[in-house]
Amino acid sequence: MNRATNPTVRWVRPVASIILAVVVIGIPLWLALVTSAKSQGEANLPDLSLPDSWHIGDNYRQAFEQGHMIKALAGSLLVMVPAVVGVLICGSLASWVLARRAGRMTSLLYSAGISGIVLPPAVVTIVLLLRQLGLAGTAGGMIFVYMGMYMSVVIFFITGFVRTIPIDLEEAARIDGARPLTVFVRIILPLLRPVIATATILVCLYVWNDIFYSFFVLGGGSVTTLPLNLYSVASNNLYQNNWNLIFAYVIMMSLPLLVVFAVAQRRIISGITGGAVK
The missing domain is CATH 4.10.280 (MYOD Basic-Helix-Loop-Helix Domain, subunit B)
Structure with missing residues (x-):
């Protein structure tokens, strides 16, 4: 049978x-x-x-000119690039420490670090805190929010990958007199390229398409992103009942990352299978 x-x-x-x-x-x-x-x-x-x-x-x-896509594109890049770079640097350093140290406290820290994958951020608390710090409506505030939100994703991927790297490489470098930061930059970081590429693409996709958190953090400020700008122009009289322009804006907004994802999909899969599931 x-x-x-x-x-x-x-x-x-x-x-x-x-x-x-x-x-x-x-x-x-x-x-x-x-x-x-x-x-x-x-x-x-x-x-x-x-x-x-x-x-x-x-x-x-019309969608490009009337939707002010140049300003929105500049805002998206202004927020996305520093956020992705910052979360990768901080997340990879934290992942290296968590992967190399054993103990109950390290396990608790790792669990807390990846808890953001399943626990949604408290939007009201974030907005109130940014207002107190004077960062509400600014690119800096949005960058810190994205770094905090997606740090869990980076830690989850990179920690599993670091555990597959033989610790003998680090010990040999320390015997030669290398300091911890030198060991990380010269030994560990080059080996993390596949999983860092995966984390980079995933975080870029999240940040590029986000409108929910940018609406609360950047709403009313001078900085705007492509999704937030689309919401603004679609909700006023400019794009009212102009579904052709809305969809044209969506296609142009999605095209860059669609091309990147199509080109790098093999790297994404290899990075996931190479670290996160081990």
Whole structure:
């Protein structure tokens, strides 16, 4: 019976996976693409049909110019780059210490460090604290929030990877007189490239697409991000009922990281399997 059903199972599973991918990813993506190419009248009732007349150039140009995407792109990069660099530096150093030290206190610290994966941040507390520190509505405040939020992800990935690195390499460097920071920079850090690449891409995806926390932290300030700017222009009269412009903005906003993810997906998988599950 098993021999008779195995070929069927091997055939059904990939087909089911393809159908699921088409339903979950393909249909929403197709809807966004075709709607972004339609006129305002056609886009008022979004569907999967092709547009009667194509307005790709006009829609994308209007979304780019009227949506002030240059300012929003600069704001996203201003927030994302320092946040990603800071969380990777702090998280990799903390992961190295947690992976190399044993004991109950270290286990408690590790559990506390990765607890942010399942425990959502307290938004009200964060906003009140940033106001007291004078960081509300600023890029600096948003950077610190993202670093605190995604430190758990970095610690989770990198700690597991560091545990797979032989400690003999570090001991040999210490015998040669290397200090702890030198050992980390010259021995450990180069070996962490696969998992750091994975953590970098994942954190960039989280930060790039975030609107919930940026709305509370940056709302009303001079700094804006691409998702927050889309919410602002879509909620006022500029994009009211202009679903073609909204979807054109979404496509342009998502395109950079979609390309990065498509190119680096193998590195993401190798980094996850190389450290997080060990």
